[in-house]
Amino acid sequence: MPKPSRGRVADSSQPESMGTPDSPRISLVTTARKAPAWYRTVFTLDNGFRGLMLLAALCVLGIVGLIVSELMQRSSLAWHAFGLKFFVGSQWDPVSGDFGAVPFLYGTLVSSLIALVIAVPLAVAVAVFVTEMCPKPLRKPIAYSTELLAAIPSVIYGLWAMFVLVPLSRAYVEPWCMKYLGWSGLFEGPPFGIGMLTAGIVLAIMIIPIISSITREVLAVVPQHQREAALALGATRWEMIRVAVLSNARAGIVGAIILGLGRALGETIAVTMVIGNTPQIAKSLLAPGYTMASVIANEFAEAPDDLYRSALMEVGLALFLVTILVNILAGLMVWTVTRGNPARAHAQ
Amino acid sequence: MPSKFVQLRRQITDRFFTGLAAGLSVVVIGALVAILAYLVLRGAGSLNWAFFTEIQKPVGESGGGMANGIVGSIMILAIASCIGVPLGIGAGVYLAEFGRGRLGKLVRFTADVLNGVPSIVIGMVAWGLVVVQQKHFSAFAGGVALAIMMIPTVTRATEEMLLLVPQSVREAAFGLGIPQWRTTVSITLPSARAGILTGVMLAFARVAGETAPLLFTAFGNQFWNLSPSQPIAAMPLQIYTYALSPYDEWHRQAWAGALVLVLLIVGTTTLVRFVFLRRMMGGAR
Numbered sequence: 224m225p226k227p228s229r230g231r232v233a234d235s236s237q238p239e240s241m242g243t244p245d246s247p248r249i250s251l252v253t254t255a256r257k258a259p260a261w262y263r264t265v266f267t268l269d270n271g272f273r274g275l276m277l278l279a280a281l282c283v284l285g286i287v288g289l290i291v292s293e294l295m296q297r298s299s300l301a302w303h304a305f306g307l308k309f310f311v312g313s314q315w316d317p318v319s320g321d322f323g324a325v326p327f328l329y330g331t332l333v334s335s336l337i338a339l340v341i342a343v344p345l346a347v348a349v350a351v352f353v354t355e356m357c358p359k360p361l362r363k364p365i366a367y368s369t370e371l372l373a374a375i376p377s378v379i380y381g382l383w384a385m386f387v388l389v390p391l392s393r394a395y396v397e398p399w400c401m402k403y404l405g406w407s408g409l410f411e412g413p414p415f416g417i418g419m420l421t422a423g424i425v426l427a428i429m430i431i432p433i434i435s436s437i438t439r440e441v442l443a444v445v446p447q448h449q450r451e452a453a454l455a456l457g458a459t460r461w462e463m464i465r466v467a468v469l470s471n472a473r474a475g476i477v478g479a480i481i482l483g484l485g486r487a488l489g490e491t492i493a494v495t496m497v498i499g500n501t502p503q504i505a506k507s508l509l510a511p512g513y514t515m516a517s518v519i520a521n522e523f524a525e526a527p528d529d530l531y532r533s534a535l536m537e538v539g540l541a542l543f544l545v546t547i548l549v550n551i552l553a554g555l556m557v558w559t560v561t562r563g564n565p566a567r568a569h570a571q
Numbered sequence: 572m573p574s575k576f577v578q579l580r581r582q583i584t585d586r587f588f589t590g591l592a593a594g595l596s597v598v599v600i601g602a603l604v605a606i607l608a609y610l611v612l613r614g615a616g617s618l619n620w621a622f623f624t625e626i627q628k629p630v631g632e633s634g635g636g637m638a639n640g641i642v643g644s645i646m647i648l649a650i651a652s653c654i655g656v657p658l659g660i661g662a663g664v665y666l667a668e669f670g671r672g673r674l675g676k677l678v679r680f681t682a683d684v685l686n687g688v689p690s691i692v693i694g695m696v697a698w699g700l701v702v703v704q705q706k707h708f709s710a711f712a713g714g715v716a717l718a719i720m721m722i723p724t725v726t727r728a729t730e731e732m733l734l735l736v737p738q739s740v741r742e743a744a745f746g747l748g749i750p751q752w753r754t755t756v757s758i759t760l761p762s763a764r765a766g767i768l769t770g771v772m773l774a775f776a777r778v779a780g781e782t783a784p785l786l787f788t789a790f791g792n793q794f795w796n797l798s799p800s801q802p803i804a805a806m807p808l809q810i811y812t813y814a815l816s817p818y819d820e821w822h823r824q825a826w827a828g829a830l831v832l833v834l835l836i837v838g839t840t841t842l843v844r845f846v847f848l849r850r851m852m853g854g855a856r
Contacts, residue, residue, distance in 0.1 A: 272752030273669060279661025280670070280678045283726060286719055287681050290688065293699040348595035356589055357596075365596060367844070372603050374840045376780020378807045379829045382814045383606050386613075386822070428602055435599075459585035489689025491783040492811060516691045516783070523695065524787040539695045543688060550687035 294540040300533035309537060315502040317522075322534040324541065326502040330419070330512035331542075334494060335487040337423025337508065338430055343480055345427070346434035353435075354442045355464050366439065373432035381496035384425045389416040389497060392424070397509055411507040415499070420508045422498040426490055430483040437482060441475030441560050442468055471560075478556030485549040489542060491516035515542045607833070614830025617823040622831075627793050627809075633820050637828050639795050643710065643803040647789055648779060650714025650799060655721030656771055662722070663729025663767075668755055670730075679730075686723040693719050694784035702788060710796070710803035713789030717781060721774040728770020732763035769843045776839040780832055782807040806832055 301309060305322060312323020353365050393416030400410040400420070410420075445468050453467040454460075469476070499511020500521060515538050526532040621636045628635030662682070666675055697716035702708055736759050744754040760767070785791075790802040791812065806828050813825035 267750075268753075269751050272755070273665075276661050276665035276669065279658050280665035280674070282658050283662050283678055283685065283722060284681050286722065287685055287688075289700065290685075290692070290696045293696045294692070297699055345595050345599050348592045349599050352592035352596045356592055365600065368600050368603050371837060371840070372599075374776060374836055375606065375833060376782070376807060376836065378780065378782040378810050378814075379610065379833060380606075382810060382825055382829050383609065385814055387605075387609055428606075431599055459581050461585040461588040462581065464588075485687055489687075489691070491689065491691040496811075496814065516689060519691050519695065520783055520786055523698075524790065536695065539692050543692045546687055546689055547684055550684065554683060 290543065294536060294543060298533050298537035298540050300530055301537045302533075304530060305534075309534070310541070313504060315518075317526075317531050320528075320530055322531075324515070324534075324538055326504050327513055327515040327518050327538060328541075329504050330498065331488055331514040331516070333508070334419050334422045334426060334498065334512065334514055335484055337420060338426030338487045339480065339484055341424060341427035342431045342434060342483060346431045346479075346483070347438055347476060349431070349435045350438035350442060351464060351469075354439055355468060356460070366436075369432050369435050371432075372428065373436075377429070377490065377492040378496075380425055380429055381493035384421065384493060384497045388424060389421055392416045392421045396420070396424075400509075408506060409508050412505075412509050414509055415511065417497055417499045418509050418511045419498065419505075422494045422512070422514075423508075425493050425497055426487045429490060429493065430486050433486055434479045434483040437479035437557060438472075438476050441472045441479060441557065444475075444561050445471045474556050475560030478553045478558075478560070481549055481553035481556065485546050485553060488549065489516060489546045491520050495520050515539075610826070610830055610833060613823075613826040614833075617827035618830060619827075622824070622827050626795060626804075630818060630821075635820075635824070637804075637806060637809055637824065637831075639792065640804040640806040640809040640828070641831075643789070643792070643796070644779070644806045646710050646797070646799065646803060647713040647717060647785070647805055648775065650711060651717035651721055651778060652771075652775065653718075654714065655718035655774070656725055658718070659722045659725025659771075659774070660729050660767065662726040664733065664755060664760070666726065666730040667733035668751075668759070679727075682723040682726045685719070686727075689783075690720060690781055691783040691786075694786055694788055697784065698787045705800065707800075708788060708790035708802040710789055710799045710801065713785045713803065713805065714799070716784035716788045717778040720778050720781065720784065724774035724777060725767075725770055728773070729763075729767050732766030732770065733759055735766065736762045772839050772843045776836045776843075779839075780807055780836055782811050 301322060305312070309322060309324055310328070311325060312321070313325040314321045314323045315326060316322070349365070349369055353362050357365065393414050397410070397414030397416065397420065401414065404410050449467040449471060450463055453463040458466060494514055495517035498514060498517060500513050500517060501511040502513045502518070503510070505512065519535050519539055519542075523532065523535050526535060619636075621634055622638075623636060623641065624638050625634065625636040626639045627637075662678065666679055669675070670678060694716050697712050697719065701712035701715050705712070740762065741754055741759060744758050745751070749758075785805050785808050789805050789808065791808040792802045792804040794804075796803045810825045810828045810832065813821040813828070816822070
């Protein structure tokens with residue numbers, strides 16, 4: 224109920240004017256000129272609220288703009304000094320001021336690819352198992368535990384990898400690879416435990432949840448009648464999954480895998496802790512390496528001069544551009560499958 | 572007529588792939604259990620009261636704790652939430668209530684891009700924006716970095732949850748003559764509260780364990796600091812430096828810190844999942 228306006232209510236106990244008796248009497252009938260009409264239609268609370276929300280939305284745009292401009296501006300020194308040579312040079316020599324980013328590009332690429340090779344079969348298997356095969360009561364717990372893997376912070380994966388995975392890798396995994404896969408030439412040299420392979424394994428564990436949760440989403444939107452049609456034709460369950468489910472969801476699964484790749488490329492701390500941090504290009508996967516993210520993490524805070532810092536900024540810019548492109552590509556591929564059913568935000 | 576052999580082969584293939592998928596799922600769950608079990612084993616043995624009350628002791632002395640890191644993390648996260656949550660919710664409201672046009676699409680896309688930016692790159696940018704201007708590392712810079720990481724998650728969660736509120740509710744409000752801003756603030760947002768809170772807590776849990784963006788913003792500190800404009804300790808940073816150190820005592824502390832951090836994060840995530848999400852879904856139906 225609206226309060227009665229002060230002027231019309233006869234209240235004998237209160238003086239009609241507000242404030243102290245000394246204060247000038249305020250007329251209750253406004254004689255001031257009204258604000259112009261355009262002013263009152265533009266500056267309404269509705270528009271004010273809308274403007275405030277718009278401002279917040281523009282902040283999101285502004286932040287991404289700032290990221291791009293900061294990275295470009297602060298890497299311009301290195302860009303002017305080395306140009307494209309930065310991305311073909313393999314020397315990383317801060318002392319003589321010679322910077323080439325190839326060892327880091329190589330390390331990032333190889334460790335991420337190892338991660339994909341290990342993670343993809345596992346993640347897709349979990350997704351298929353959860354959506355198509357496993358008994359109903361088991362679905363939620365399995366889905367939940369894979370998502371729990373995503374909640375564990377990077378530094379804890381790193382800690383675990385340093386103290387558990389590295390010794391295991393040194394004692395069992397790497398000797399096994401040398402013995403049975405040594406013919407490929409990819410597994411040579413002493414098994415330190417620390418190196419590309421171990422980094423790839425940690426990365427794989429870290430990207431399984433993202434790949435499997437998006438694959439699950441994609442499989443869930445495959446129409447039920449496709450499955451029923453396949454079964455009605457006499458397909459076994461696996462044939463049904465292969466013919467009706469996987470082939471329908473193929474683009475989305477590839478998108479999920481690429482999204483996992485994007486995550487692996489930018490992963491920093493866990494990799495830094497186990498990859499060995501040596502800027503070299505070694506054919507052997509057992510050898511230590513270095514990634515783009517790790518070199519920034521290790522050297523940026525201590526970089527003594529502007530050129531060095533600028534070179535690291537350029538590595539950051541390259542990392543930013545690559546992950547953005549990979550993510551956009553992946554988003555498009557997932558979208559081709561789930562369109563119509565707005566995919567839930569990538570569940571973390 | 573297909574021969575018995577073909578039938579048998581199809582059956583076996585089916586069984587084989589079912590078994591394979593189940594087996595690989597067991598491997599993944601096994602990895603999770605292995606990590607958590609080892610963490611609890613090592614962490615619980617290293618946790619003690621001093622861990623929560625003392626700061627780092629000099630090398631060689633046993634004892635000490637991460638009290639300053641715990642307080643530092645709380646401070647950084649508080650700063651990050653103060654910046655990130657209002658911005659994220661505002662942008663989410665814009666997307667859900669006004670964002671049907673081209674600008675809405677652009678913002679949505681940008682939020683997704685921001686979500687994919689590697690955390691280390693966000694750390695570098697926060698360094699350039701805050702640390703360079705202030706000329707020294709600070710808790711505030713760390714807060715800015717984490718805030719940037721929180722925004723896209725909060726934005727998308729807010730948008731999704733607001734869109735779950737039926738259009739008829741808004742129309743009813745308009746029909747009563749309630750202006751749009753009032754409808755959003757007093758009717759739509761409160762209906763979506765549980766869901767938005769879920770998004771905020773998930774964003775919080777996600778950044779609580781981040782190390783990379785703090786490396787050259789908050790930087791870490793061996794001592795107490797309560798000023799937001801000074802370098803400050805944070806739990807993930809301390810775990811990182813302790814893990815890389817050669818001292819057994821520090822390794823022990825790192826495990827204890829890791830356990831506390833995981834309990835915090837997994838606790839938040841689980842709470843969100845089982846309490847808020849259920850309540851929200853119950854309300855939405």
